[in-house]
Amino acid sequence: MKTREHKAEILAHKRIDERVQLMTLAFPAPCAVPGQFVMVKAGVGGDPLLRRPISIHRRTKTGIELLYEVVGQGTALLAALRPGAEVSIIGPLGNGFPLVAAKGRTPVLVGGGMGAAPLVFLAEHLTAAASIKQPVALLGAHTKKGLLCVKAFRTAGCRVITATDDGSCGRRGFVSCLLKELLESTARENAVIYSCGPRPMLNSIYELADTAGVAAYVSLEAHMACGIGACLGCTVATTAGNKRVCKDGPVFAAQEILWGQADEN
Ligand SMILES: Cc1cc2nc3c(=O)[nH]c(=O)nc-3n(C[C@H](O)[C@H](O)[C@H](O)COP(=O)(O)OP(=O)(O)OC[C@H]3O[C@@H](n4cnc5c(N)ncnc54)[C@H](O)[C@@H]3O)c2cc1C
Ligand code: FES
Known part of the structure; x- marks a missing residue:
């Protein structure tokens, strides 16, 4: 059932900005x-042949939202589609963030x-749960323009702290510096980290979390062909052998990943 193809109308x-698009699809996914x-x-038709993996950014009563950056042929074709057009999708796929890990804790x-x-959907889920403390969202980008979803995290009820490489918004430096400071304060007690971003950033998150003894979960990216666990094209090296990012992930406990070998995909 999960791997069935759906035709979803583009509602909006x-x-x-110049590179980022928000697509709303008429695809109610109550179980996502x-x-x-x-x-x-x-x-x-067959060009491009392969489907493109995009995270569920938000879920509404009538559908899902995808927030994506135009980086190549596939995303450029998507960006050209207008409301009323239909897209073929398969999903929801993958495991998702372990929400139970946030019970009684402060999600970072x-x-x-x-x-x-994908963290906006997570923030909305966490702030709706009774037994979870107010989440902190640490957001980083090269410049102010690249900082995404700041308002959405605030609206969801998160405390938001930002960092940019060039200092054009928030702290100058990497978002991992914000996490380092947070983990050096008392806030680390009862924290749990959920992260998504470029691989080097996730590697830093793992090292900081490991040093502080805080549980961390990372959402990995990999080039995907099938997206359903059949082609083994998206494997990542873990302490339990190679795993498929699409089927066993994309979310993994950070300590499970063999970071030195994790970027082969
Ligand atoms: C589980 C998962 C969730 C994702 N969620 C999102 C999302 O919510 N929003 C979003 O903008 N992107 C997301 N991505 C990345 C997205 O799938 C790629 O950007 C997209 O497939 C590129 O397709 P394209 O045809 O436009 O580019 P291509 O022509 O295929 O590639 C253009 C450039 O992008 C790089 N690229 C392609 N695919 C990936 C990938 N999977 N990871 C890293 N670099 C890639 C290529 O190496 C190349 O440099 C996700 C990827 C995964 C695996
Ligand atoms: S993309 Fe085929 S197994 Fe993951």
Whole structure:
């Protein structure tokens, strides 16, 4: 059932900036959990052949939202689609963030660049749960323009702290510096980290969390062909052998990843 193809109408398609688009699809997915993704067919016919994985950014009563950056052929084709058009999707796929880990704790959401996209769904889920403390969202990007979803995290009820490489918004430096400071304070007690972003950033998050003895979960990216665990094209080296990012992940406990070997995909 999960891997069935769905045709979903585009209800809205907004340009957020020159490279980032927000697509709303008429695809009610009541069972979708934060961290899951869909495989989207870009274009018609066989070009491009492979679907593209995009995280569920938000879930509404009538559908899902995808927040994506235009980086190549597939995402450019998606960006050209207008409301009323249909896209073929498969999903929701993958495991999602372990929400139970946040019970009685302070969730710390760390998003780098586009990595903020799936964390908004997570923030909305966490702030709706009674037994979970107010989440902190640490957001980083190269520049102010690249900082995504700041308002959405605030609206969801998070405390938001930002960092940019050039200092154009928030603290100058990497988002991992914000996490380091937070983990050096008393706030680390009872914290749990959920993170999504570029691989080097996730590696730093793992090292900081490991040093502080705090549980951390990372959402990994990999080039995907099937998205459903069949082709073994998305494997990542873990302490328990190779795992498939699409089927066993994309979310993994950070200490499970063999970081030195994790970037082969
Ligand atoms: C589980 C998962 C969830 C994702 N969620 C989102 C999301 O919410 N928003 C978003 O903008 N992007 C997301 N991505 C990345 C997105 O899938 C790629 O950017 C997209 O497939 C690129 O397709 P394209 O045809 O436009 O680019 P291509 O022409 O295929 O590639 C253009 C450039 O992007 C790089 N690229 C392609 N795919 C990936 C990838 N999977 N990871 C890293 N670099 C890649 C290529 O190496 C190349 O440099 C996600 C990826 C995964 C695996
Ligand atoms: S993309 Fe085929 S197994 Fe993951």
